[in-house]
Amino acid sequence: MRAYIIRRLLLIIPTLLLVTLITFFLVRLVPGDMIDAIYALDPTCEIDRPTLEHQLGLDAPAIVQYGRWLGVAPQVDGSFDGVFQGNLGKSWYRQVSVNRLVADAWPTSVELGLLALIISQLIALPVGIYSALRQDTWGDFIARSLAILCISIPGFWLATMVIVMPSIWWGYMRSLTFIRFIENPLGNLELFIIPAVIMGMEMAGGTMRYTRTMMLEVLRQDYIRTAWAKGLRERVVTLRHALKNALIPIVTVIGFQVPVIIGGTVIIENIFMLPGMGRLTFNAVMGRDHPIVMGTMFLFSVFLMLANLIVDLTYAYLDPRIRYK
């Protein structure tokens, strides 16, 4: 197990370096001159072009800029201050550090993501298991249709409808101002529950299908046949022999769902005006504020990587066969 953990941790280093490289050059994919874009976005800007270029470090070659962002090349003022030192840089348009913006935004996204994850598991696991046990019966068809319906209904559309319809029918309007959890826990939950249910539904579909497939695969194993052959009751076979083994791979589902959560936060936070990481990133992409986009993308990737790591380790812990491969 220790060797496995060490190998798994060592693999993170090259992956993380590649992530920073890809992020840096993806963000720079935008055609046209950045300084022109800045002047276009902010016509009142009075700094002349060379000064601005120098201030933002845009006069250096791309590889040096990359090094500066990482913190391995000296900044304009000669200091080493970058991702390695824990500094994600400064917004180009606002006089705020990316660290500050992220610190303000992440609790919202984590709350939304956690709520959505819990809701999705509560829906998905029971229905998925039932669906597998009754494969190709009417119950299975209904459960699977439900699962695919969850996937098929676009979250952004449902979110729009949830905002529009109650206001037309009952004149109900969501509070548009953001309420912090510490100030008013109930009001905060009221704000979060609808977006979380919509995200949870989107995620539940995939989990439900995955649970069903895993259950079906386990049900085809030899030891299940043995259990039936021994004359065990259906409940014992399914609960004690099948479900226990099927639940192990389902742990990975949580790993699969992290990207869904990230994508979901971008769309859902935008519609429901929640000031989280997704909204921050979206606005930064729209406004071409490169340092923010690079910073949030890097953090999303680290988060995803950690989630995958934890899932893999849990998986190895639960299933000894993985460890000895």
Next chain:
Amino acid sequence: MTNSSSERVAERKKHSPLVSFLIRLVREKPLGTFGLVITLSLLIVGIFADFIAPYGMNEVWVGDYLGKPSAQFWFGTDNVGRDVLTRIIYGARISMIVGLGSAFCGMITSTFIGVVSGYIGGKFDLIVQRFVDAWMCLPGLIVLMLVMNGLGRGILPLIIAMGVFGSIGGSRVKRSAVIAIKENVYVQAAVAIGCSRTRILLRHILPNIMGVIIIGFTMGVPGFIMGEAGLSFLGFGIPPPAPSWGGMLSGSGRTYMFQAPWMALWPGVALAIVVYGVNMFGDAVRDILDPRLRGGVGRYGVRRLKK
């Protein structure tokens, strides 16, 4: 009558693989068949949109803007007086093109990466896989937004962005399929008789992972249709006058959502039905083609005993 079963077997063998696949689909997967019907409807509506749509795509009915659904305009009209039903029908064409186009692009990208990486193996595989790992860690939607920023908005850039950049992760499945297959004796035999690497890949490896490729294709289509809608909704997909379902939900659809809810309602319904159908069809395709799910009812005859 005695040899009727063997006759039936012989009869079944006469069918081409496609026909026998369809027979299995209809017999074993009613939901999959239903999905196929929806998928085919999307194709027909998309291809013949010009004949089915009651009005022109961008035909404006002056004075009839924000019109309620009526006998003349079944789904109502939008904020500039265009028939919503017509735009939904033309939207089917966009969804169809983007869904199939991206899935095709994605199929080629992921198969190429997966097959080459898996077959060559060794250090090359290790390096390629680190890139794939890193790519998979990036938030997909934001990556697509950035790529669209770089390529510009439109149908073709969107197909390339989603097909090429959104399908790199899919190469993993193909890679593991190739790794499992390349140890087979017939591959070694091909190497022994001096087949070129290209020939082995094309004639021996590729046909054997066709199932995985087809599953990847059909399972990919609904995701790409949804992806198009999502990106267009966020303003990174197909730019306005084109009637994209996602685009109709954003912009004017959201601005006028309180006065004209039907503007935002119908594109979502159309999207949900299509994604549902294609998903169901893809599921059935996977169930039929995936060898792991073949055979055994999972209950080992228990159901038969109860009867």
